[in-house]
Amino acid sequence: MARFPVEPFKIKVVEPIRQTTLAQREEILQQAGYNLFAVRAEDIYIDLLTDSGTSAMSDSQWAGMMAGDESYAGCRNFFNLEEAVRSITGFRYFVPTHQGRAAENVLFTCTIEPGQSVPSNMHFDTTQANVIARGGDPVNLLAEEGLDPTSHAPFKGDVDIERLEAFIQQVGPESVPLGMLTVTNNSGGGQPVSMANIRATGEVLHRYGIPFFLDACRYAENAYFIKLREPGYADTPVLEIAREMFSYADGCTMSAKKDALVNIGGFLAMNDEELYQRACQQLILREGFPTYGGLAGRDLEALARGLWEGVDERYLAYRVAHTRYLADRMVEESIPILEPPGGHAVYLDARRFLPHIPQAELPGQALTCALFLEGGIRGVEIGSVMFAREDVETGEMIYPELELVRLAIPRRVYTQAHLDYVAETCQRLYECREEIGGLRYTYAPDLLRHFTARFEPL
Ligand code: P61
Numbered sequence: 001m002a003r004f005p006v007e008p009f010k011i012k013v014v015e016p017i018r019q020t021t022l023a024q025r026e027e028i029l030q031q032a033g034y035n036l037f038a039v040r041a042e043d044i045y046i047d048l049l050t051d052s053g054t055s056a057m058s059d060s061q062w063a064g065m066m067a068g069d070e071s072y073a074g075c076r077n078f079f080n081l082e083e084a085v086r087s088i089t090g091f092r093y094f095v096p097t098h099q100g101r102a103a104e105n106v107l108f109t110c111t112i113e114p115g116q117s118v119p120s121n122m123h124f125d126t127t128q129a130n131v132i133a134r135g136g137d138p139v140n141l142l143a144e145e146g147l148d149p150t151s152h153a154p155f156k157g158d159v160d161i162e163r164l165e166a167f168i169q170q171v172g173p174e175s176v177p178l179g180m181l182t183v184t185n186n187s188g189g190g191q192p193v194s195m196a197n198i199r200a201t202g203e204v205l206h207r208y209g210i211p212f213f214l215d216a217c218r219y220a221e222n223a224y225f226i227k228l229r230e231p232g233y234a235d236t237p238v239l240e241i242a243r244e245m246f247s248y249a250d251g252c253t254m255s256a257k258k259d260a261l262v263n264i265g266g267f268l269a270m271n272d273e274e275l276y277q278r279a280c281q282q283l284i285l286r287e288g289f290p291t292y293g294g295l296a297g298r299d300l301e302a303l304a305r306g307l308w309e310g311v312d313e314r315y316l317a318y319r320v321a322h323t324r325y326l327a328d329r330m331v332e333e334s335i336p337i338l339e340p341p342g343g344h345a346v347y348l349d350a351r352r353f354l355p356h357i358p359q360a361e362l363p364g365q366a367l368t369c370a371l372f373l374e375g376g377i378r379g380v381e382i383g384s385v386m387f388a389r390e391d392v393e394t395g396e397m398i399y400p401e402l403e404l405v406r407l408a409i410p411r412r413v414y415t416q417a418h419l420d421y422v423a424e425t426c427q428r429l430y431e432c433r434e435e436i437g438g439l440r441y442t443y444a445p446d447l448l449r450h451f452t453a454r455f456e457p458l
Contacts, residue, residue: 004321008314033454045376051344053257054410061302068298077300078291084307089246091269093276098294100255101126103268106282111177112136120180121159149338149349154229155194157185173208182215183222190342192225202248217255221343224316261306329423345408359399361438370436375425379407385450
């Protein structure tokens with residue numbers, strides 16, 4: 001019997017993948033400086049680096065690509081997208097961007113002055129880096145449960161409302177140009193934020209006159225978790241849940257490469273007309289004219305259609321259960337993962353997987369490399385390489401509380417057999433975990449270090 005809902009689609013186009021030998025992988029890893037971002041995708045067997053831009057598009061989306069109108073201004077696909085964005089988010093204004101970080105860049109350029117702070121449950125790395133790039137301070141105020149990988153709390157993406165209010169009072173509302181929530185919380189295990197918490201965040205921020213933006217790239221998965229887990233929502237359609245989530249916010253940044261099922265695209269949406277006008281100026285400077293914003297007409301069309309497909313409940317039921325299937329297989333084998341699993345990924349808990357490697361020796365990165373060597377699988381470290389920061393006063397490294405390896409599941413791409421292979425590879429690795437050693441940097445850039453850093457085994 002199938003262990004999770006049968007895929008609500010069938011496969012029309014396939015792309016071959018190939019396994020390499022251990023000797024080849026050793027050579028590849030060494031050449032890549034022990035950083036899997038530097039490995040060619042063709043040398044990866046199962047690619048779980050990211051769920052971003054890696055979705056399989058539907059036949060409707062591909063058909064939409066052929067209906068792309070490549071006019072510079074006012075192409076018809078923009079209006080299809082406008083209808084989808086307005087209908088789903090309810091925000092009055094929006095601009096397309098080429099991806100999520102471009103929306104962040106435009107928003108923060110319009111809002112943040114040097115020295116100001118942007119609180120959130122947990123910023124993802126591009127958001128954090130874009131706040132810092134404006135001279136701002138990204139502040140994470142995740143509620144405590146979210147930092148405990150073993151807690152089974154239903155909404156481990158919730159922000160700590162009391163700390164949020166205390167923080168605003170401490171720095172003064174004039175130092176907080178906006179507040180954010182990342183739904184679901186990608187840096188903390190893909191955990192959802194409850195409706196109650198989204199509502200309360202809006203109330204606190206608005207009490208101090210501070211605008212509230214959602215980092216909405218996985219809003220549909222978040223909405224589906226609300227349906228599954230929050231009392232009172234079991235019979236509410238996901239689309240309505242999503243609309244309610246957005247109704248408490250003043251705008252959102254969106255990387256459409258996630259829940260809108262496209263390979264490229266994003267947008268920035270808001271209610272404030274004056275902010276919209278300034279965003280248009282920034283957009284023209286950085287991305288393009290406001291009816292295409294860094295995308296081709298065909299991409300706008302795929303995005304408009306993908307937004308609707310992303311809130312389809314049969315798809316979401318399959319999606320969340322598909323991820324859960326991999327997590328359950330890991331738990332059966334006692335492999336330490338962050339529980340419960342998120343919507344888009346299973347996160348290995350590198351601290352408990354490799355307790356013999358101290359954070360200074362980068363256990364998450366070491367585990368990422370070991371997984372590639374063992375089975376040609378590519379995950380991504382979400383731990384010290386991505387987030388450790390130097391204390392400006394003492395010069396000491398501050399390590400993040402969570403040391404994770406994320407196995408992100410591309411949407412509509414891999415089958416149950418692929419996931420079985422991943423679980424079996426992790427199981428083999430777990431059995432010989434004591435043989436895995438730490439790493440040290442041979443090169444580490446200042447900003448978004450993990451993309452281009454290089455390492456060597458200790
Ligand atoms: C990901 F290794 N995420 O999860 P853009 N907000 C949030 C994201 O998850 C996110 C963006 C904003 C990626 C891609 C990625 O170091 C990495 O469309 C919650 O990628 O610009 C992206 O959206 C930015 C992977 C990004 C990374 C940075 O895999």
